[in-house]
Amino acid sequence: MNKLLIGLVAVITLAAWTTKTQGYKVGDKVDSFSLKGVDNKMHAMEDYADAKGYIIIFTCNHCPYSVAYEDRIIALNNKYAPLNYPVIAINPNDPDLYPSDNFKNMKIRAKEKGFTFPYLMDEGQHVYPKFGATKTPHVFLLDANKVVQYIGAIDNSTDASGVTKKYLENAVDALRNGKKPNPNYTKAIGCSIKTKK
Amino acid sequence: MKYLILMAFLAVRLSAPKQVPVFTEFQPFQQAHLENLHPDTTYIYNFWATWCRPCIAELPYFEKFNEKHKDEPYKMVLVSLDFEDKVETAVKPFMERKNIKSDVVVLADGKASEWIDKIDSSWSGAIPATLVAKGDRRLFFEKSYETYDALTSDLLKIDKNE
Secondary structure (H helix, E strand, O other): OOOHHHHHHHHHHHHHHHHOOOOOOOOOOOOOOOOOOOOEEEEOHHOEEEEEEEEEEOOOOOOOOHHHHHHHHHHHHHHHHOOOOOEEEOOOOOOOOOHHHOOHHHHHHHHHHHOOOOEOOOHHHHHHHHHHHEEEEEEEEOOOOOOEEEEEEOOOOOHHHHHOOOOOHHHHHHHHHHHOOOOOOOOOEEEEOOOOO | OHHHHHHHHHHHHHHHHOOEEEEOOHHHHHHHHHHOOOOOOOOEEEEEEOHHHHHHHHHHHHHHHHHHHHOOOOEEEEEEEEHHHHHHHHHHHHHHHHHOOOOEEEEOOOOHHHHHHHHHHOOOEEEEEEEEEEEEEEEEEEOOOOHHHHHHHHHHHHHHOO
């Protein structure tokens, strides 16, 4: 009887927890998506036949936190795309609310900075809610099976010179060595993603 | 004598330009603002930044609340997360332009992954966000406010059992 009760409480607690928190958790498999990039082409994870994982980064033009990380995101892709862990950047914002995040300005920014990775527009804002992204930048590292292995920050310092913990790189390196990232969840300040009412 | 001290205090308060303390590390901010709180005072911390549009949009509601409750035990602190090099070029000019009356501090500790949970474990790190503290009670709202009533309703929850 006691066991049954404990089991019941656990199920109820779990149900309450899953309904409260939205979006993918570590261990969840991610659905496919296809979004238009600044090269005017559609991009999907399936485009990468040899991928051993995917570094999905929700980012944008207008947010100073995103801008502070641009060079680091480029460096990440340059380091990890050749190792079959490509960066896929997605702008989740509604361009009507932030004109600097519209498709034209995404193209301009990608060109200015020389983005070496796809920079995609979450047209209609359907993809970011599935991930449960709440801000930019917000990172989701997936393994070869598109299962989430790490969620959170790129590193532990907005100011690049102050970085002492490279969370994302450590997580990718863990996957490359057949290990689970630790930590697999970190937090950072970011610009909240805006949706039209 | 007491009266004189009060007068002097008021004079200083009225004439001095608004100070903007800058915390480049979380711990001193925590000590100054989150510890040893007066048990009967409601503390309201709004996390914002000059570049954050929804933050700017809701600031007038916080200002209005602060003004309305200025003679009551409320303490409002607008915690700017602007970068340290923007204090003089963005934060202070903004405060002057908007005539911000509430206290403003800048929390410029870039190692946020190490302090976000110390504000509230439910916080994803997105701004705007608001922490309400009274005694041992804490309420945290990771959202933006579209109306003054919506803000008031949340802020006053600290005195209710909900």
